[in-house]
Amino acid sequence: MIDYNQVSESFLCFYQDSGFERLPTAPMLHPSVPMSFVLSAGLIQVETGLSEGKIQSGDKYVLLQNCFRHFDLESVGTDDTHLSLFEMAGAFHFGHTGRHEALQKIWYFVTEVLNIKKEHLWVSYFGGGLIDGRHKQPEDRLTYTAWKDIGITDERLIKLGPEDNFWFQRDGGKANEAIRKCGPHTELFYDFGKHKACSAECLPGCSCGRFMEFSNILFIENELNPDTKTLSSSPLPFVETVIGIERCTAVLHDIPSIFSVEPYKHLFEKFDMLQMDTDLSPNQITQGKRIILDHLRALCILVQDGAPPPGRGGRQRLMRKLFRRVMTQQLLLGLQPDEFFPEFIKLLCQFFSGLMYEIIATKLKSYYDMEYERFANTLIKGKREFSRLYSKYGVLTEAHCHLLQKEFGIPQEIVLELWLRKEITASHHP
Numbered sequence: 001m002i003d004y005n006q007v008s009e010s011f012l013c014f015y016q017d018s019g020f021e022r023l024p025t026a027p028m029l030h031p032s033v034p035m036s037f038v039l040s041a042g043l044i045q046v047e048t049g050l051s052e053g054k055i056q057s058g059d060k061y062v063l064l065q066n067c068f069r070h071f072d073l074e075s076v077g078t079d080d081t082h083l084s085l086f087e088m089a090g091a092f093h094f095g096h097t098g099r100h101e102a103l104q105k106i107w108y109f110v111t112e113v114l115n116i117k118k119e120h121l122w123v124s125y126f127g128g129g130l131i132d133g134r135h136k137q138p139e140d141r142l143t144y145t146a147w148k149d150i151g152i153t154d155e156r157l158i159k160l161g162p163e164d165n166f167w168f169q170r171d172g173g174k175a176n177e178a179i180r181k182c183g184p185h186t187e188l189f190y191d192f193g194k195h196k197a198c199s200a201e202c203l204p205g206c207s208c209g210r211f212m213e214f215s216n217i218l219f220i221e222n223e224l225n226p227d228t229k230t231l232s233s234s235p236l237p238f239v240e241t242v243i244g245i246e247r248c249t250a251v252l253h254d255i256p257s258i259f260s261v262e263p264y265k266h267l268f269e270k271f272d273m274l275q276m277d278t279d280l281s282p283n284q285i286t287q288g289k290r291i292i293l294d295h296l297r298a299l300c301i302l303v304q305d306g307a308p309p310p311g312r313g314g315r316q317r318l319m320r321k322l323f324r325r326v327m328t329q330q331l332l333l334g335l336q337p338d339e340f341f342p343e344f345i346k347l348l349c350q351f352f353s354g355l356m357y358e359i360i361a362t363k364l365k366s367y368y369d370m371e372y373e374r375f376a377n378t379l380i381k382g383k384r385e386f387s388r389l390y391s392k393y394g395v396l397t398e399a400h401c402h403l404l405q406k407e408f409g410i411p412q413e414i415v416l417e418l419w420l421r422k423e424i425t426a427s428h429h430p
Contacts, residue, residue, distance in 0.1 A: 014113055043065075
């Protein structure tokens with residue numbers, strides 16, 4: 001069975017053998033994304049090449065990239081698939097948006113190289129709709145026909161709308177921020193079986209856990225100008241084929257949770273060896289473990305690439321958010337940092353090649369101690385306000401909760417835990 005590291009290397013070698021030039025992984029910090037970190041495969045390598053006029057029609061590139069999604073932080077731990085930091089492999093073919101070649105290539109890779117069973121695979125594609133609320137785009141029949149020629153039946157070929165299958169370049173970090181690249185895309189889903197379905201009508205796009213999307217093929221053939229509200233053809237269209245390495249690994253093992261395969265599986269087993277003092281439910285404990293492991297991995301990679309210490313604004317604010325979310329779950333689980341922090345950092349550095357443990361461990365310990373002191377002072381002030389509200393009202397309203405979170409910096413999870421321990425009646429009315 002192919003393991004985690006072999007998935008990415010298989011993708012890179014497969015596309016290299018097809019004439020794609022391999023590009024190096026970009027560092028997570030780049031001037032084009034000054035307020036955050038690299039969030040997608042090719043954002044730096046490809047966008048830089050395009051802005052400098054170095055990419056021409058016919059050029060083909062393949063690369064592996066760590067990606068950090070700050071907008072997914074709140075989703076981490078709530079399901080089996082979301083991570084804040086993950087690895088994405090991408091192949092780019094410029095001056096070309098031919099569906100048949102791109103789809104046949106990824107289909108061959110998935111079914112013949114990775115040996116994922118065809119009977120488990122479903123496909124979604126763009127079924128048409130309004131783009132940016134004003135531009136009516138037709139169904140992507142070219143993609144539909146290409147998948148049909150490959151052998152996908154109508155039952156497993158699902159039309160989805162613009163919100164699911166029409167891609168827009170995110171704001172920020174572009175060579176030209178006035179122009180947003182866009183275009184229809186198609187996705188590959190793995191079906192874990194009808195027993196996982198939420199209903200008889202469950203289809204790809206449902207979040208119940210039956211289907212896991214693990215590959216995305218984007219046909220970037222349009223440009224949207226937000227100023228003039230015009231949608232036009234791109235002067236240099238291209239196809240981008242990507243896979244999520246963690247999700248591919250889970251799919252290969254027919255396991256519906258990325259936290260149940262390496263590198264997380266081994267770390268979860270380590271958690272079971274720790275003493276936890278908590279009243280949380282089993283689901284809350286699982287969520288807390290996932291948040292800690294995901295965020296520690298993100299911190300290891302970001303710190304090695306030069307991320308600043310936690311603080312206010314931009315990247316520092318994101319670092320603070322990562323640390324405080326780890327600290328929040330640590331407190332709720334009743335864990336002492338010395339019991340898990342050094343060991344988990346060491347195991348993560350051992351699993352992911354290229355991570356330098358000594359440098360990372362020293363920096364993270366320094367950053368952690370600095371932020372924990374600030375967080376402890378925040379909690380003291382917040383708990384004091386909590387006690388005042390409790391003594392005065394005997395009930396916490398939604399307005400009180402908002403005050404504790406926004407003005408005093410108390411995470412929602414800790415506010416809820418204080419409710420439970422005080423046995424306060426929660427009111428959802430201001």
